[in-house]
Amino acid sequence: xxxxxxxxxxxxxxxxxxxxxxxxxxxxxxxxxxxxxxxxxxxxxxxxxxxxxxxxxxxxxxxxxxxxxxxxxxxxxxxxxxxxxxxxxxxxxxxxxxxxxxxxxxxxxxxx
Amino acid sequence: xxxxxxxxxxxxxxxxxxxxxxxxxxxxxxxxxxxxxxxxxxxxxxxxxxxxxxxxxxxxxxxxxxxxxxxxxxxxxxxxxxxxxxxxxxxxxxxxxxxxxxxxxxxxxxx
Numbered sequence: 001x002x003x004x005x006x007x008x009x010x011x012x013x014x015x016x017x018x019x020x021x022x023x024x025x026x027x028x029x030x031x032x033x034x035x036x037x038x039x040x041x042x043x044x045x046x047x048x049x050x051x052x053x054x055x056x057x058x059x060x061x062x063x064x065x066x067x068x069x070x071x072x073x074x075x076x077x078x079x080x081x082x083x084x085x086x087x088x089x090x091x092x093x094x095x096x097x098x099x100x101x102x103x104x105x106x107x108x109x110x111x112x
Numbered sequence: 113x114x115x116x117x118x119x120x121x122x123x124x125x126x127x128x129x130x131x132x133x134x135x136x137x138x139x140x141x142x143x144x145x146x147x148x149x150x151x152x153x154x155x156x157x158x159x160x161x162x163x164x165x166x167x168x169x170x171x172x173x174x175x176x177x178x179x180x181x182x183x184x185x186x187x188x189x190x191x192x193x194x195x196x197x198x199x200x201x202x203x204x205x206x207x208x209x210x211x212x213x214x215x216x217x218x219x220x221x222x223x
Contacts, residue, residue: 033211098209100158103157
């Protein structure tokens with residue numbers, strides 16, 4: 001079983017569309033994250049949830065809305081996709097906010 | 113706000129050469145330090161971590177890193193690299209419950 005699974009792995013869509021990326025972890029950890037990795041491989045945190053509550057929201061446009069239905073899931077919904085949203089999005093999780101973070105395989109989003 | 117700097121953006125080495133990748137951070141308080149590796153097309157995997165104790169930490173695949181508090185540094189080393197070490201390496205610092213990554217170092221090992 002994969003500890004952190006993201007779906008889909010690849011997502012190609014047109015500008016203006018709305019799309020969602022799902023993340024599930026089976027490690028029983030209480031904190032989940034979304035990161036964006038741009039074309040230059042720079043990784044930046046977008047959101048952090050601890051026990052389903054939003055902890056960190058790092059100046060992300062409000063077109064991005066994370067949703068955590070339970071501790072094991074943190075989904076990312078993106079409205080009105082723009083060209084600049086093209087990136088690889090990584091889900092991660094940890095036990096506590098200072099612990100080791102375990103990353104999913106990433107979702108490569110291409111906006112055309 | 114904390115920041116993490118990795119000075120080497122691209123490193124090219126021949127097999128069996130020694131490796132040292134620099135990492136410096138700016139944060140005056142207690143930190144947890146990490147090195148992650150991202151092999152081509154894959155997700156990030158933890159190489160090693162420092163939370164407390166011995167400042168010289170050993171990780172997987174023969175990697176080690178040394179925390180020097182006075183220099184705010186956490187450099188990654190490997191005495192003899194292999195072709196399979198070709199990857200992107202990220203230093204990360206957790207302070208105040210937020211993990212901040214450096215810009216990454218792309219390592220290419222020539223066979």
